Amino acid sequence: MSLINIAMSGLNANSVALNVTAQNVANINTPGYSRQQAVMASVAGSVGNSLSAGMGVEVTSIRRITDGFVVKQVWSTNSSAAFASSFHTSMSQLENTLSADGLNLSSGLDSLFAALNEATTKPESQPLRQQVINEAEALARRFNALNDAMHSQHKDMHDQRNASIAHGNSLLSNIADINSQLMAVQGTGGSAAQLLDTRDALIGELAMVVDIRTTEQPDGSLQVTLASGQPLVMGGEAGQLKAVTHSNDAYMADIHVEFGPQSFAVSSNVGGGLGAISQYQTEVLKPNQVAINDMAKGLADEVNAVLATGIDLNGNPGAPLFTYDPSNPANSLTITDVTADDLAFSSDGNEGNSDVLKALIELSNKPMAITGYGNVSLNDAFTSMVGDVAIKSRQAAADFEANSAMNKDAITQRNNLSAVSSDEEAGNLMVFANAHNANMKVISTANELFDSVLQLF
Structure with missing residues (x-):
């Protein structure tokens, strides 16, 4: 019936x-x-x-x-939020480093020049001369410690980049594998819902590593490329991200994409957390490391040059107070084995004459060539550095909040539709x-x- x-x-x-x-x-x-x-x-x-x-x-x-546009919005905001989060974290760490009591170069410079000023009251005084040596040594250690802190963060960025690349390459392989399964399912007419959900989740994770673009293919697969166009996944084949280390810095690297026998250099920022690492190293950390080295070199050279014009208490030509390795001044800056009697505060060896000592004090305001800051005094250079980092840190925090909010909105929109x-x-x-x-x-x-x-x- x-x-x-x-x-x-x-x-x-x-x-x-x-x-x-x-x-x-x-x-x-x-x-x-x-x-x-x-x-x-x-x-x-x-x-x-x-x-x-x-x-x-x-x-x-x-x-x-589901809605392809909504899902792509989640991926896009995942990338922006990951970039902002990584950059904000790095900037906050640097800001805290520069403001730490034991690493503040301005405080060390102030203490050294205060000791020099106090020595003018009695230039021949052994305790006052020793105090100058002590403050010079303390300032050198501040340079060493600040350099170590920056170098440590530089190495951390290198390690994070390697970890991000390894994670990204694993995701690429998994996405290519899902593509292969989807192509097979499409051929047999089976259900692809679970595979599609899995692929969307994997691409969402990949977008946190690098900024990506996707294109649906007739065979059910998804083509994945970097935002700048380099291929990452084509059907069931996956490329590999690779860090090519700089010859002059083992912790700096350029990103390449290897796909089969071909290798593509990525000239632009790759976005995501990996892009934030490269941009932070290139635009913030490395320039400040160079500036700190310039400051250490400038301090040592200028102080030593002034002392060389004087005569010490023993009637000998002025000996240098600082020494350093030219390849990394901030890391190697230290004082020589100079004694209190060896400090040449007078141009004629007269104990009561402090003309060289006064010339040393004048160095506090002498402009020096500091990369990124022009010709400024050492104190002004470090103050500018601290201020510049603080401004960038606040901007990074604002960007992080804005991009996180956009990411949450995109996820909420996706969940309202698909969850x-x-x-x-x-x-x-x-x-x-x-x-x-x-x-x-x-x-x-x-x-x-x-x-x-x-x-x-």
């Missing part, structure tokens, strides 16, 4: 819908899960029979509720269960009618 066949189609269709709803409810707490929906269509009646209402219903597909709603699914369970029971009632009614017909014979 057509009545039973129609009811059976409704029974089967609503059973599928109930299974889909059950799958949604089971994954209500699964990160990245996109809810599904059974798409139903009426089955047409017999051709040429004007009295046929139709042949029931069928499930034409199970639709994955499972317990209220909605509860309603669906009632609708499909009632429809299922109604079709069972139709079958029961059809059986009763059939039995009644049989009783007539």
Whole structure:
């Protein structure tokens, strides 16, 4: 009987819908899960029979509720938020480093010149001369400690880059593998919902490493490239990110993409957390390291040059106070084995004459060539550095807050569209269960009618 066949189609269709709803409810707490929906269509009646209402219903597909534009917004904001987070963290660390009591060069310079000023009251005084040596040594140690702190962060950036590249390459391989599975599923007509959710999640993670662009392919795969165009994933094939170390700095590197036998240099910023590392090293940390080295070299050269014009208490030409390795002045700056008597504060060896000592004091305001800051005094150079880093740190914090908010909004928009709603699914369970029971009632009614017909014979 057509009545039973129609009811059976409704029974089967609503059973599928109930299974889909059950799958949604089971994954209500699964990160990245996109809810599904059974798409139903009426089955047409017999051709040429004007009295046929139709042949029931069928499930034409199970639709994955998602929106490509919304998903790409999540990926894009993932990249921006990861970049902002990494850059903000690095800037905050540098700001804290420069403001630390034991690393503040301005305090060390002030203490050294204060000791020199105090020595003018009695230039021949052994304790006052020794105090100058002590403050010079303390200042050298500040340079050493600040250089070590910056170098440590520089190495941390290098380690983070290697870790990010390793993570990114693992994601690329996994995405290519999912692409291969999706191409196979498309060929057999199987369900691809779980694979698509997995791929979306992997690409979302990759976007935190580097800024990416994606293009859907007819075979079901997704082509992934860097924002600057270099290929990362093509079908079932994955490229590899690689750091090419600078010849003059083992902790600096350029990013390349190796795809098969080809290697592509990435000239622009790669974005994401990896891009933040490179930009911070290149635009902030490295220039400040160079400036600190210039300051250490300038201090040592100028002080030693002035002392060389004087005569010490023993009648000998002035000996240098500072020494350093020209390849890394801030790291190696230290005092010589000079004694209090060796400090040449006088141009004629007269104990009461302090003309050289006064020339040393004048160095506090002498402009020196500091890379990135021009010709300024050492104190002004360091103060400018601290101020510049503070401004950049505040801007990085603001960028982090803004990009994090945009990322949260994009994720919320995606969840509003694709995530499972317990209220909605509860309603669906009632609708499909009632429809299922109604079709069972139709079958029961059809059986009763059939039995009644049989009783007539």
